[in-house]
Amino acid sequence: MKRLTFPFDEQTVRGLRAGDAVSITGRIYTGRDRFHKWFADGRPIPVCFRDGALYHCGPVVVRDEAAAGGWRVVAAGPTTSVRENPYEPDFIAATGVRIIIGKGGMDERTLAAMREHGCVYVQAVGGAGALYAASVARVAGVSLVSEFGAAEAVWHFDVADFRGVVAMDAHGRSLFADVAAVSERRLASSRRKCYTDGIRSSAGR
Amino acid sequence: MSLIERIVELIRETSSSLPEDVLRALRGALRRERAGSSASVVLGTILDNCALAAKRGVPLCQDTGMLVFFVHESLRRRVTPVLLGRAVALATERGYLRRNTIDPVSGKSFDDNCAEGVPAVRYCDRPGVTLIMKGGGSENMSRQYSLPDSSLGAGRDLEGVRRCLLDAVVRAQGYGCAPGVLGVCIGGDRAAGYEVAKEQLLRPLDAAGASEDPRLRALERRVLREANSLGIGPMGLGGGTTLLGVRVAARPRVPASFFVTVAYMCWAARRRTMMP
Incomplete structure (x- = not known):
């Protein structure tokens, strides 16, 4: 497990390889569909992303005066990233x-931008909403909540031990592409085996 | 506790705790994956998430899914669709369910998760009241084949069925939140295919849930083994655990049709039964 702490410097990020398990600690910002559209429309970005992390997430957050920062995060799992493909290369640049951080990976153009500018894609575990909520130690603030609503706002999360796997690295490698190619090749070879062969061979042993 | 409160409790438990057979399958998978691999990290995260959600009694996944209640025939007059709807509305109000029901025409949300046909209720011969919660990511990976299918080289026999099932697994990759479970219906018409396939997801993943038909049992085992050798792995990041189980049923077909229907369930295979 590689431990990454905010701010994330370029050298450390370029040192990561697809397949590395990572644990992230420090500031991350959420941003999803409406935030990306906002950026593409040339509107001002409310926080500084330099050496930072963007999380594709629409969390369930409720007001709670007893919680640190006055907000309690109920669920904060990743949302599907492909919808941000049209905007992400420009956003990275x-x-x-x-x-x-997101779920399901992104396209070739985004992978190329990651290589050029020194950025990685971390796959969070889909469905693990309770655990990721618990990894948010504090909600430090929120931006654009009146414009986008709570699920689409830019949340400022201070996280501790937020776990994921580097699925696209800054060297042009994508685990998603590798796994798809391997599984398709193996599927093709499984088609050459016939169902009755399997029954005969297992019965023969 | 009133009946409606007991149904609310059934919803909360289903949403926060996986069945023991699913947890056992996930733990077994974690033991088999190499320590430190992506697969092992993902499975460890999944199990930690499940333990935390169960302890706190909160939804283990933010997509609390489409709810289907299977109710025994004899309970038709006590456990009515109206009563189940009220329980769902209460559970939503208390935060056990996400606001997850959208009008497809207007795009507006039904904030209490109640609308025509929602929650779905099926009266059947299964004892008690059983709830299944299936999220959208996995539902999007379900599919139906019509045999023969020349692109798969799949004819109208069990070999053809096997080819369909492996194709469904490769097409789903990790996008349905693998490792998943396949519920399968061979035969039926198109509508029965999806209904029966989804019902198979109620069968436990251990030996008690295996098909009683030796031919289907052999198919379940073989597809599970072959799917897990494809290398897709948890969340599609590679590894030896792509499926946790395969559950197949067969229904009569007409001579002209031969459907193979696959209901893909994510690792968060939430189901639970209560006896009212």
Whole structure:
């Protein structure tokens, strides 16, 4: 497990390889569909992403005066990243973001931008909403909540031991592409085996 | 406790705790994956998440899914769709369920998760009241084949069925939140295919849930083994655990049709039964 602590410098991020398990600690910002559209429309970005992390997440957050920061995070699992493909290469170039966290991976153009600017994609575990909520130690603030609503706002999370796997690295490698290619090759070879062969061979042993 | 409160409790428990057979399958998978691999990290995260959600009694996944209640025939007059709807509305109010029901025409949300046909209720011969919660990510990976299918080289026999099932697994990759479970219906019409396939997801993953038909049992075992050798792994990051189980049923078909229907369930295979 590689431990990454905010700020995430370029050298550390370029040292990560697809397949590395990582644990992230420090500030991360959420941003999803409406935030990316906002950026593409040329509106001002409310926080600094340089050497930072962007999390594709629409959390369930409720007001709670007893909680640190006055907000309690109920669920904060990743949302599907492909919808941000059209915007992400420009976003990476413009902001200097180093880590993008989400689910399902992103396209070739984004992978190329990651290589050029020194950024990685971390796959969070889909469905693990309770655990990721618990990894948010404090909600430090929120931006654009009146514009986008709570699920689409830019939340400022201070996280501790937020776990994921580097699925796209800054060297042009994507685990998603590798796994798809391997599984398709193996599927093709399984088609050459016939169902009755299997029954005969297992019965023969 | 009133009946409605007991149904609310069934919803809360289903949403926060996985069945023991699913947890056992996930733990077994974690033991088999190499320590430190992506697969082992993902499975460890999944199990930690499940333990935390169960302890706190909170939803283990933010997509609390489409709810289907299977109710025994004899309970038709006590456990009515109206009563189940009220329980769902209460559970939503208390935060056990996400606001997850959208009008497809207007795009507006039904904030109490109640609308025509929602929650779905099926009266059947299964004892008690059983709830299944299936999220959208996995539902999007379900599919139906019509045999023969020349692109798969799949004919109208069990070999053809096997080819469909492995194709469904490769197409789903990790996008349905693997490792998943396949509920399968061979035969039926198109509508029965999806209904029966989803019902198979109620069968436990251990030996007690295996098909009683030796031919289907052999198919379940073989597809599970072959799917897990494809290398897709948990969340599609590679590894030896792509499926936790395969559950197959067969229904009569007409001579002209031969459907194979696959209901893909995510690792968060939430189901639970209560006896009212």
